[in-house]
Amino acid sequence: MADSSTQGGEALLFLTDEQLRRGIEAMFFAYRGFTADPDRILEKHSYGRAHHRAIHFINREPGLTVTTLLSVLGVTKQSLNRVLRSLIEDGLVESRVGRKDRRARHLHLTAEGQSLERELSEAQRNRMRGAYRAAGPQAVAGFRLVLEAMMDPDMRRHYQMLKDQP
Amino acid sequence: MADSSTQGGEALLFLTDEQLRRGIEAMFFAYRGFTADPDRILEKHSYGRAHHRAIHFINREPGLTVTTLLSVLGVTKQSLNRVLRSLIEDGLVESRVGRKDRRARHLHLTAEGQSLERELSEAQRNRMRGAYRAAGPQAVAGFRLVLEAMMDPDMRRHYQMLKDQP
DNA sequence: CTTGGAAAGTCAACAACGCTGCCCTAAAAT
DNA sequence: ATTTTAGGGCAGCGTTGTTGACTTTCCAAG
Numbered sequence: 001m002a003d004s005s006t007q008g009g010e011a012l013l014f015l016t017d018e019q020l021r022r023g024i025e026a027m028f029f030a031y032r033g034f035t036a037d038p039d040r041i042l043e044k045h046s047y048g049r050a051h052h053r054a055i056h057f058i059n060r061e062p063g064l065t066v067t068t069l070l071s072v073l074g075v076t077k078q079s080l081n082r083v084l085r086s087l088i089e090d091g092l093v094e095s096r097v098g099r100k101d102r103r104a105r106h107l108h109l110t111a112e113g114q115s116l117e118r119e120l121s122e123a124q125r126n127r128m129r130g131a132y133r134a135a136g137p138q139a140v141a142g143f144r145l146v147l148e149a150m151m152d153p154d155m156r157r158h159y160q161m162l163k164d165q166p
Numbered sequence: 167m168a169d170s171s172t173q174g175g176e177a178l179l180f181l182t183d184e185q186l187r188r189g190i191e192a193m194f195f196a197y198r199g200f201t202a203d204p205d206r207i208l209e210k211h212s213y214g215r216a217h218h219r220a221i222h223f224i225n226r227e228p229g230l231t232v233t234t235l236l237s238v239l240g241v242t243k244q245s246l247n248r249v250l251r252s253l254i255e256d257g258l259v260e261s262r263v264g265r266k267d268r269r270a271r272h273l274h275l276t277a278e279g280q281s282l283e284r285e286l287s288e289a290q291r292n293r294m295r296g297a298y299r300a301a302g303p304q305a306v307a308g309f310r311l312v313l314e315a316m317m318d319p320d321m322r323r324h325y326q327m328l329k330d331q332p
Numbered sequence: 333c334t335t336g337g338a339a340a341g342t343c344a345a346c347a348a349c350g351c352t353g354c355c356c357t358a359a360a361a362t
Numbered sequence: 363a364t365t366t367t368a369g370g371g372c373a374g375c376g377t378t379g380t381t382g383a384c385t386t387t388c389c390a391a392g
Contacts, residue, residue: 020291021291023298121187130316132185134311144192145305147195155196159195
C-alpha cells in the first residue's frame with residue numbers, strides 16, 4: 001500500500017493518456033527541429049538525411065563494414081547502397097577491400113568527407129547545446145533516460161556499443 | 167563568480183561535444199523506436215507515416231482546415247493532398263465544405279477513421295508508457311523540457327496551442 | 333456592380349529514399 | 363571439389379517530399 005508504484009493518484013499522473021500524448025507530440029515536433037539545420041546544409045550539396053546518417057556513423061567508427069553500417073542504420077542494402085555510391089563518387093567516402101575477408105568493404109571518410117561531417121555535426125550540436133542549456137543538466141539526464149528506454153533492444157545495443165568509444 | 171552558469175568545469179560537463187553527440191545519437195535511435203509500432207500497423211493498411219500524422223492531428227482538432235493541418239505538419243500541399251485523398255476515398259476522413267468560407271474544407275474522422283486512430287495511438291502510447299515508467303516522473307519532466315527547447319519556434323507555437331485543448 | 337487580386341484547395345510532374353528480388357564473388361563447410 | 367552461406371552491387375517499385383500551374387471562392391477598390 002505504501003509502495004509508490006501502486007499508490008495511484010498524483011504519483012502516476014505522468015502516465016495518463018493525456019501526458020503520453022503530450023510526449024508523442026513533443027517527439028514529433030522536436031524531431032523536425034532536430035533535423036532542420038543539417039537538412040539546410042545537405043540541400044546545398046544535393047544530399048539528403050540518408051547521406052548525413054551514413055557520414056555520421058562512418059566518422060564515428062572509421063573502417064566499419066557495409067553490413068555493420070546497415071544494421072546500425074536499420075535500413076536495407078539498396079537504400080544504403082545508393083547513398084554510399086554517390087558519396088564515394090563524390091570523393092567523400094573511401095571504400096577499402098578487407099584484408100582478412102576480401103568480400104568486406106571498410107568505409108572511411110576522406111578529408112573532404114570529414115569537412116562536411118564537421119559542418120553537419122556542428123550545426124546539430126549547436127541546436128542540441130541550445131536545448132541542453134535552456135533545460136539544464138538535470139533535465140538532460142531525464143531526456144537521455146527516456147530516450148534510451150524508448151529504443152528497440154537492437155537499436156539500444158548499437159547505442160550502447162557506441163557509448164564506449166573514446 | 168558564484169553564478170553556476172559561469173563557473174565552468176563540472177557544472178557544464180553536460181555541454182561537452184561528447185555529451186551533445188550522445189544526445190544526437192539518442193534522438194536518432196529513439197525515434198526509430200517511436201515510429202516502429204505504428205509503422206507495423208500502417209503497413210497492414212498500406213498506409214505510411216504521413217497518413218498517421220494526418221489522422222493524429224485531425225483527431226486532435228476535429229474540423230480543422232487543410233491549410234491549418236499543412237502548417238502543423240510543416241509539409242507542402244501536394245504532399246498532404248495525396249494522403250488526404252486516399253484517406254477520404256477509403257472512408258476514414260470526411261471533408262466538409264466550410265459554411266462561412268466555401269473555399270475551406272473542414273476535416274473530420276469517420277467512425278472507421280477513429281478506429282484506426284485508436285489502434286495507432288494505443289500502440290504508440292504503450293511504447294511511451296513503457297519508457298516513462300522505466301525512466302520515472304522526474305526524467306519525464308526533463309525529457310519534455312529538452313524536447314520543447316529543441317523545437318523551431320513555429321513548431322513550438324503549434325505544440326503550445328494543442329497544449330490547451332481538453 | 334464589377335473587376336482584379338489574394339487565398340484555399342486540386343492536380344501534374346519530379347526527386348529522395350525507403351523496400352524486395354536477383355545476381356556475382358569470396359569464404360566456409362561438407 | 364562441390365555445395366552452402368555471407369558480403370556486396372544493381373534493377374525496378376512505392377511512398378512521400380518538392381515546385382509550379384490551375385480552379386474556385388472571397389473580398390475590396392473602383
